[in-house]
Structure formats: C-alpha cells, structure tokens
Amino acid sequence: MAHENPGNHLIAIGTLARRTGVAVSAIRFYEEKGLLQSLRTAGNQRRFLRSDIRRISFILIAQKLGLGLKEIEEHLATLPQGRTPTVRDWERISSHMRERIDEQIDLLTRTRKRLDQCIGCGCLSLAKCALYNAGDKAAAKGPGPHMDL
C-alpha cells in the first residue's frame, strides 16, 4: 500500500490509523489536543513514530476507563517526548491504569450490593437508602456523567 514503509520507524497518518483502528480525523484531533506529536515531511505531511501506535492504544484503554482526553494527556506527558518509550516507561504509566481499574471494580461491586439492598425496600428515595452514600461521591469520577449519585 502507498506510503507504507515497513522497517521504517516513521509512519504516515493513514498507517497509524489502520494499525490502531482510529480514524485519521481522530488522530489529527488527538495531535491538536497535545496527546500526540508528529514530525513533518518536506511536503508538510505528518510522520509518526511507530511507538505512537502504543500511545494511541493507551488512549483507547484509558478512555474505556472513563478518563477524559485531558487526564489522558497528563498521563502521557510523563512519557519521554520524541523518543520511543521503554518498557519501563510503559509499566509505570500502566500501573496507574491498573489502580484505576481496581477502583472501578470496587465501585461497581458496591453499587451492585446497594442496588440489591435498595430495590425491594419500601422507601421511594435513594437519598434515604444505602444506595445514596457519601462514600461514593469521592469515587464517582468514573464513567458516565459527573453528577453525584
């Protein structure tokens, strides 16, 4: 395929798009937002590092965990700029993700417990129920809207 240069560490935006499953427009958008950086050819075309594939994969995972692009950018900012991150770099950054996942599982587990407790009780208001619990407010940065339960 055109612009495909296997063995080269610099890849075109379309290649990056194909390798990550993300739309070209989204990649440009991420770059604009500072989540990615690119070099330019003499003809003004973007060239990415191969390691940006992983960078984008990270973005996708983090999004699934409910992080906004701003937060994700902060995480990614701790990776080396311009050079390919090492395994150690990725380990550090992904351990945050692991914590995040654990938190979310916790929150879901609690929500399930409370749902079971609450449905079936006579009250109409979750505010009176165990389901409404101040403890959740802190943990409530997860998926969905930012409205506190």
Next chain:
Amino acid sequence: MAHENPGNHLIAIGTLARRTGVAVSAIRFYEEKGLLQSLRTAGNQRRFLRSDIRRISFILIAQKLGLGLKEIEEHLATLPQGRTPTVRDWERISSHMRERIDEQIDLLTRTRKRLDQCIGCGCLSLAKCALYNAGDKAAAKGPGPHMDL
C-alpha cells in the same frame, strides 16, 4: 417550604429536584426526552408522582453504568405508565442492571489481565496483543466513548 405537601402523592418539580439531587432543568430535560411524565395543574405547573423519585434514582444509577438516556428510556418504558410501579416492577428492571454491572466487572477484570500481559511485551501494537480481542467488542458498550478498542 412552599409547594411542599407531605402526604400528597403529587409533588412539584422543585420538590422532586430536592429529593433526588438533580437540577430542575435536568428534570425538565428528562421529561422532554420521555424518561418522565408529568401532570399539569390548572396553572400549567408540572406535578410528578412520588414514585418518580425512584425513577430518577434509577436514571442516575443507570447513567453511572454508562447507559445513555435513550437506553435508559427503553428500560423505563417497561415500567407501568401513569401508576406507581410495584416492588416487583422494580425488581425486574433492576435485575437487568445487576447483569450490566456483572458484565462491566468482567470486562474490567479482563482488561486488567491483558494490560498486565501486554505492557512489557515487545510488540508495539495492541492489535497483535491479547489486549486487542474480538470478544471485547461485544462487551464494549460500557462507559466512555463508543469507539471499539
């Protein structure tokens, strides 16, 4: 407080807002979207059933689980219209939520496992990694953007 009529099954929008923690504007918005219905007084003011408190609580929980208002509406549509739902009605609808929670916990658990497996491996592309797995695409309707991983 004005318009507060304890013992009455019809409540004003402000009361509903206070009891659920949801903004008045949001309640009107939900009604517009068909998630709630209301009666009107002679003076054109909305009156809700007390049971709408629980309806809204349900919306809030479902939102936390990453459901969009459209999906939530579909769930709520299975509740009786106009009359106060029974405990059994709520049990049925909330059992879907419980399944949903279980699915999400599952997905998160798998994601964590794969994250551990993948970070540290030599490949740059999660597409080649265990992290990219067709099985997830089905389950990927959870929180965050609707982009498939």
Next chain:
DNA sequence: ATGCAAGCTCAATCTAAGTTGAGGTCAAGC
C-alpha cells in the same frame, strides 16, 4: 509526466447531556 489515493487546513456540523438567561406567570404568606 500524469493520475489518483492519501495528505493538508480550516470551518462547520454533530451528539449527548445538560445549563443559562430572558421574559413572563402562579400561588402562598403577610
């Protein structure tokens, strides 16, 4: 050397989930 896919910029548009504001009405308490 030319065709055409892939790239570029920039502005507009989209969806979701609301909020905000203007301008006007309703109703409860003094």
Next chain:
DNA sequence: GCTTGACCTCAACTTAGATTGAGCTTGCAT
C-alpha cells in the same frame, strides 16, 4: 392585595469528542 419565590417556555450556549466537507497539495506507481 402585594411581594416573593417557585414555576413556565423557548432559544441560545456549553463541553467533550469527534466527523464532514470544501478546496488544495503531495507523492507513489505506471
């Protein structure tokens, strides 16, 4: 009977996360 807070509608605005389109350029392949 009037003030005041709660309520009404409708339109515009907001943020996040992109997508789409117009109009133009680059550069691989033949």
